[in-house]
Amino acid sequence: MDNTKLEFLSPRLNEVITNFLKTRRSNLVRLMSSPGPSKQELRELLNIASRVPDHRKLTPWRFIVFQGESRRKFGEHLRQAYLKANKNSPSDRIIFETEKFLRAPTVIAVVSSPKKCPRGTPEREQIITSGLVCYNLCLAAQAAGYGAQWLTEWCAYDVNILSAMGVEASEAISGFIYIGTVNDPPQERPRPNVDDLLINWT
Numbered sequence: 001m002d003n004t005k006l007e008f009l010s011p012r013l014n015e016v017i018t019n020f021l022k023t024r025r026s027n028l029v030r031l032m033s034s035p036g037p038s039k040q041e042l043r044e045l046l047n048i049a050s051r052v053p054d055h056r057k058l059t060p061w062r063f064i065v066f067q068g069e070s071r072r073k074f075g076e077h078l079r080q081a082y083l084k085a086n087k088n089s090p091s092d093r094i095i096f097e098t099e100k101f102l103r104a105p106t107v108i109a110v111v112s113s114p115k116k117c118p119r120g121t122p123e124r125e126q127i128i129t130s131g132l133v134c135y136n137l138c139l140a141a142q143a144a145g146y147g148a149q150w151l152t153e154w155c156a157y158d159v160n161i162l163s164a165m166g167v168e169a170s171e172a173i174s175g176f177i178y179i180g181t182v183n184d185p186p187q188e189r190p191r192p193n194v195d196d197l198l199i200n201w202t
């Protein structure tokens with residue numbers, strides 16, 4: 001995908017599409033540093049992230065924010081959960097897993113929290129909506145000048161971690177969104193050719 005201007009777009013849309021959406025990429029968490037968004041900025045990013053299509057306005061998601069010391073404190077849960085599942089792991093790996101949330105100044109768990117809906121909104125649609133929140137949060141953070149990456153890794157599926165975060169049995173982690181400062185733009189990666197993905201139904 002190149003970033004040639006599209007002639008049929010207004011200058012404003014060209015800015016959004018050509019300089020942002022057409023070239024958008026995730027930022028690698030290992031290249032992130034401080035600062036991350038302030039509490040006030042983060043609140044704004046979460047407000048923007050929450051502007052998603054949501055069938056029957058069920059709001060089937062919630063956020064758990066890790067900033068500052070809470071990232072280190074949560075490391076003890078990560079260490080114990082990782083060790084439980086990986087008894088003979090080398091010590092450098094254990095340290096890496098313990099310090100997972102310290103890789104970026106801000107980590108947000110987006111919890112998929114489907115609601116019982118008397119009108120029968122499918123759970124699948126509610127889960128999709130929580131994924132939209134994850135992506136919207138990445139977009140908002142990047143538009144605000146931060147780097148963002150959506151990760152799940154083992155901790156999104158570990159019962160001990162879910163319990164330590166207070167995630168209910170009916171809920172799940174849609175993603176951990178890591179947000180921080182990045183200095184270099186990410187390199188492009190291969191993208192699908194949409195011609196291979198579409199049919200024109202006749």
Ligand SMILES: Cc1cc2nc3c(=O)[nH]c(=O)nc-3n(C[C@H](O)[C@H](O)[C@H](O)COP(=O)(O)O)c2cc1C
Binds near residue numbers: 189
């Ligand atoms: C639901 C979900 C979970 C993901 N989990 C991981 C992960 O655990 N580890 C990882 O390296 N990338 C993971 N990714 C991929 C990255 O977020 C990202 O898609 C990848 O770095 C390239 O993204 P880009 O196309 O936005 O540049 C996940 C993506 C999604 C949508």
